[in-house]
Amino acid sequence: MGTVSPMRPSLLPEDLRIRLIVVFLAVCIFSQLQSLETAFFAFIGSLILGATERIERSLWRRLMHVEGFVLLIFITMPFLIPGPSLFSIGPLQASLEGVARAALIGCKVSASVLLLMVFLGPIEPIRLGAALYALKLPESLVRLFVMTVRYVSVIRMEATRLHKAMRARAFQPGTNRHTYTSYGNLIGMLLVRSLDRAHRVENAMLCRGYNGRYPYAELSAPKPMDWFSGSILMALALGILLMDKIPF
Amino acid sequence: MAHIPDGILSAPVLIGGAAVALGGVTLGLRSLSDRAIPRAAILSAAFFTASLISVPVGPSSVHLLLSGLMGIMLGIAIFPAVGVALILQALLFGFGGLTTLGVNTVNIALPGFILAMAIGPIIRSSHSSAMRAGLSALIGALSVLGTGGLVALSLALSAPEYTPVASVLLATYLPLALAEAFVTAAVVGFLSRVQPDALSLATGAAAS
Incomplete structure (x- = not known):
C-alpha cells in the first residue's frame, strides 16, 4: 500500500x-x-x-x-x-x-x-444507512440493515472466542458426526447469546426512549x-x- | 455457491426475482413490530456470522446457508434478513451482485420459509428429541436442495445453453445438503435443550 x-x-x-x-x-x-x-x-x-x-x-x-x-x-x-x-x-x-x-x-x-x-x-457499510435512507428505501429495512451491520462485528468476535475455546480443547474439524454436532452447538450457543444480547439491547434502547424512530445522520x-x-x-x-x- | 453474480441472468428472470423478493421483503418487514427489529437484526447478524464458518465435507469445505433454521426462528422475516445479509456480503466480500440481489434473496429465503412453515410447527410441538432431530435434518437438507434447484432454474430460464451446467450444479449441492442436515439437527437439539422458546418466531413484540 x-x-x-x-x-x-x-x-x-x-x-x-x-x-x-x-x-x-x-x-x-x-x-x-x-x-x-x-x-x-x-x-x-x-x-x-x-x-x-x-x-x-x-x-x-x-x-x-x-x-x-x-x-x-x-x-x-x-x-x-x-x-x-x-x-x-x-x-x-x-x-x-x-x-x-x-x-x-x-x-x-x-x-x-x-x-x-x-x-x-x-x-464502510455502517455509513451506508444514511444514504439508503436518503434514497427513500423503507425505513424499517434500513434500520434492520444498520443494526445487522453493527452487530455482525460484535457477534463475529463472540464466534471467534467460542471457536478458540473449541480449539483449546483440541477440536479438530473433519468429516464426521462429532464435527457437525460441535459446529451445531457452536451456532446454537451463538444464537442463544445473540437472543440474550438482543434482549439487553432492546431494554437499553427502551430506556433511551426508543419508539420505533431511529435517527439518521443528516447528509449535506x-x-x-x-x-x-x-x-x-x-x-x-x-x-x-x-x-x-x-x-x- | 448460491450467489449468482451480475451479467449472467436474463432481464425477465432478474425482474421476476426482484418482484418476488420485493413481496417477501415487504411482508417480512410488516411482520416485524418496531420493537422486534433490533432482535431480528441481531439474529440475522448471528446467522451471517455462522455462515462464515467453513465446515469440512470430504476433501473440500462448505459454508452453511442455515435458511431452514432462519425460517424457523424468523418466519417471513427471513426475506429481509437474507436480503440485508446479501447486501452486506456484496459490500464486505464482493460476492453476489446488484442486479441479482432479488433473485439471490428468493433463491435462499423461499425454500427456508416454505419448509419452516410446513415442518416448523411439528418440530416445536414434538416431545421426542429423535423426531425433532430427524425433522430439522430434513428442513436443513431440503432447503439447501431447494436453493440449488432455484439457482439451476434461474440459469436454465435465462438461456437454454446454461441447462447442462444447471444440472451439474445440483449435484454440487449434495455435500452441502448433508452438512446442513447434520448441523441444523444439532442446532435445533441444542436450542430445545438450552432455550426452547428460541425456536418460536422471534417476530412478536414481547416474547419474554
Missing part, C-alpha cells in the same frame, strides 16, 4: 447517494449487454477506472473469487453452441459462436464485479463536483448502452 493522501483526486462522486445510483444503473446496463465488442469496451473501461482509483490490493483479489458455476459456464459454453468449429478437444468441437458467447459472459461478469469493487469497495447536499462526475460516468455507461443497441 502506498501513501494515499486523503484528498487525492477521484473520478468517483464522493456523495454516497449519487455513487449508489450511478453504480446501480451502470451495472444494470453492463449486465444486459448483447454484443461482445461493447462488453469488452465496458470491461476495459472498468479496468481503467479501477486502475486510476488506486484500489487497495486486497480488493483486487476479489476478482479471483469467481463462483464455481460461472467457471463451469465459461468452460462448457464453447462446446454447447453449434456453429463453425474453431478447435476440438477429442470428440468435442468448440464453435466460434460458443467461444464468443463465453467471452461475452466473461466480460460482463468481470466488468460488473470491477464496478462494484471500485464504487462500493471503499465504503451533494457538491457540484459530485453531480459533475456522476453525470460523466452515467454518460459513459449510456454511451456503451447506445453502442450496444446500434450496430456499427
Whole structure:
C-alpha cells in the first residue's frame, strides 16, 4: 500500500447517494449487454477506472473469487453452441459462436464485479444507512440493515472466542458426526447469546426512549463536483448502452 | 455457491426475482413490530456470522446457508434478513451482485420459509428429541436442495445453453445438503435443550 493522501483526486462522486445510483444503473446496463465488442469496451473501461482509483490490493483479489458455476459456464459454453468449429478437444468441437458467447459472459461478469469493487469497495457499510435512507428505501429495512451491520462485528468476535475455546480443547474439524454436532452447538450457543444480547439491547434502547424512530445522520447536499462526475460516468455507461443497441 | 453474480441472468428472470423478493421483503418487514427489529437484526447478524464458518465435507469445505433454521426462528422475516445479509456480503466480500440481489434473496429465503412453515410447527410441538432431530435434518437438507434447484432454474430460464451446467450444479449441492442436515439437527437439539422458546418466531413484540 502506498501513501494515499486523503484528498487525492477521484473520478468517483464522493456523495454516497449519487455513487449508489450511478453504480446501480451502470451495472444494470453492463449486465444486459448483447454484443461482445461493447462488453469488452465496458470491461476495459472498468479496468481503467479501477486502475486510476488506486484500489487497495486486497480488493483486487476479489476478482479471483469467481463462483464455481460461472467457471463451469465459461468452460462448457464453447462446446454447447453449434456453429463453425474453431478447435476440438477429442470428440468435442468448440464453435466460434460458443467461444464468443463465453467471452461475452466473461466480460460482463468481470466488468460488473470491477464496478462494484471500485464504487462500493471503499465504503464502510455502517455509513451506508444514511444514504439508503436518503434514497427513500423503507425505513424499517434500513434500520434492520444498520443494526445487522453493527452487530455482525460484535457477534463475529463472540464466534471467534467460542471457536478458540473449541480449539483449546483440541477440536479438530473433519468429516464426521462429532464435527457437525460441535459446529451445531457452536451456532446454537451463538444464537442463544445473540437472543440474550438482543434482549439487553432492546431494554437499553427502551430506556433511551426508543419508539420505533431511529435517527439518521443528516447528509449535506451533494457538491457540484459530485453531480459533475456522476453525470460523466452515467454518460459513459449510456454511451456503451447506445453502442450496444446500434450496430456499427 | 448460491450467489449468482451480475451479467449472467436474463432481464425477465432478474425482474421476476426482484418482484418476488420485493413481496417477501415487504411482508417480512410488516411482520416485524418496531420493537422486534433490533432482535431480528441481531439474529440475522448471528446467522451471517455462522455462515462464515467453513465446515469440512470430504476433501473440500462448505459454508452453511442455515435458511431452514432462519425460517424457523424468523418466519417471513427471513426475506429481509437474507436480503440485508446479501447486501452486506456484496459490500464486505464482493460476492453476489446488484442486479441479482432479488433473485439471490428468493433463491435462499423461499425454500427456508416454505419448509419452516410446513415442518416448523411439528418440530416445536414434538416431545421426542429423535423426531425433532430427524425433522430439522430434513428442513436443513431440503432447503439447501431447494436453493440449488432455484439457482439451476434461474440459469436454465435465462438461456437454454446454461441447462447442462444447471444440472451439474445440483449435484454440487449434495455435500452441502448433508452438512446442513447434520448441523441444523444439532442446532435445533441444542436450542430445545438450552432455550426452547428460541425456536418460536422471534417476530412478536414481547416474547419474554
